[in-house]
Amino acid sequence: MHFHVLTLFPGLFEAALSYGVLGRAREQGRLGFDFTDIRDFSRDRHRTVDDRPFGGGPGMVMQPQVVSDAVDHARAGMPEDAPVIYLSPQGASLDHRKVAELAELPGLTLLCGRYEGIDERALEGRVDQELSVGDYVLSGGEFAALVVIDAVARLQPEVLGEPASAEEDSFVEGLLDCPHYTRPQxxxxxxxxxxxxxxxxxxxxxxxxxxxxxxxxxxxxxxxxxxxxxxxxxxxxxxxxxxxxxxxxxxxxxxxxxx
Incomplete structure (x- = not known):
């Protein structure tokens, strides 16, 4: 499966995706990743990506042209049926059923917002789905994107060392997992x-x-x-x-x- 992440901080992902299950699957070629710096699509010499919101209020809003150009760039290199997903507290809640649905796709483009969010016109014109990892607000979509990547990747063939591990996880059958024990007795x-x-x-x-x-x-x-x-x-x-x-x-x- 291939993931393309659109973010202002691509370096944030490198360490997280270099260890454990994800790092091993990446090295083996079972998972593919591309990271696009949204700032590369700014059209001024200052590489500006945000501006003050119309109507006033605190914070800044990511500009629609910059985001739209970044999404178009990413979509061009992804399978046609790979959706663009915006990580947002206003999105549908991510649960196991949704993770299993996403795991059947050939790839995902994950859009990470920052500041007060992204201009609504870019979302309307470029985003297929919005997903939330919980009823709280993060500083940006990067950590939410990592949650989606980790959850979806675990369901890919041969990513886990023991395939039965995913089948016995919490939520797979609508139940929490049972307690586990090891040595000493x-x-x-x-x-x-x-x-x-x-x-x-x-x-x-x-x-x-x-x-x-x-x-x-x-x-x-x-x-x-x-x-x-x-x-x-x-x-x-x-x-x-x-x-x-x-x-x-x-x-x-x-x-x-x-x-």
């Missing part, structure tokens, strides 16, 4: 759950599913309300809630899906 008085030492893979799978259900119930019940439960999952979650002193009657509000 005893740490600060806390033991690894006995079932994980049993060698009984069927029991381990059931325990992990139950823990994922329970953790989602405790921390993100909204996910369960949206997803619903199979009758088997309802039984597992009921047992979990009772063992942990909760009120299993609250499960009545959740829809039951077919097993």
């Amino acid at each position: 005893r740490f600060e008085g806390r033991e690894v759950p006995e079932v994980l030492l049993s060698g009984d893979h069927a029991r381990i799978r059931q325990w992990r599913r139950q823990q994922a259900l329970g953790r989602t119930w405790e921390r993100r019940p909204d996910l369960l309300r949206e997803r619903g439960l199979t009758s088997r999952e309802r039984d597992l979650l009921t047992e979990y809630i009772r063992e942990n002193g909760g009120d299993a009657l609250l499960l009545r509000e959740l829809a039951v899906r077919e097993d």
Whole structure:
């Protein structure tokens, strides 16, 4: 998959994309990256990219011509069905479903704004989608773009050393992940759950599913309300809630899906 990032700070990305999973996939040619400095498309000798907003107010706004020229440059080198995405707190929320959808595309052009934002006319004329990584404001779109890159890249073939890792992540099945343990078996008085030492893979799978259900119930019940439960999952979650002193009657509000 290929990513083309439009930014005023292309150097910010180099370190982040040189280590770990992304760095390895980049070296192996499984991920491709281009970085365009939006300032290169300024038309004056001062390389100006922003100006005061019409109507007054604080801050500066990125000029439409500079941004439009940068997007046109990037789009010319990308596949036809690679969308231009503007990282914005006003965009649609990025979730696993959206990440999986983007991962099916041949590439993404990611537009990073700065200052008070980008002139609306450039967005209307050049941007296909707006995405938000959360209900908060960052100083610019660069860190949001890195979030999109990392999340989408993990779903690309052979990017992860163990493909099953992505399949078992939080949100893949509408649930949070179960807890994980490694050596030593005893740490600060806390033991690894006995079932994980049993060698009984069927029991381990059931325990992990139950823990994922329970953790989602405790921390993100909204996910369960949206997803619903199979009758088997309802039984597992009921047992979990009772063992942990909760009120299993609250499960009545959740829809039951077919097993």
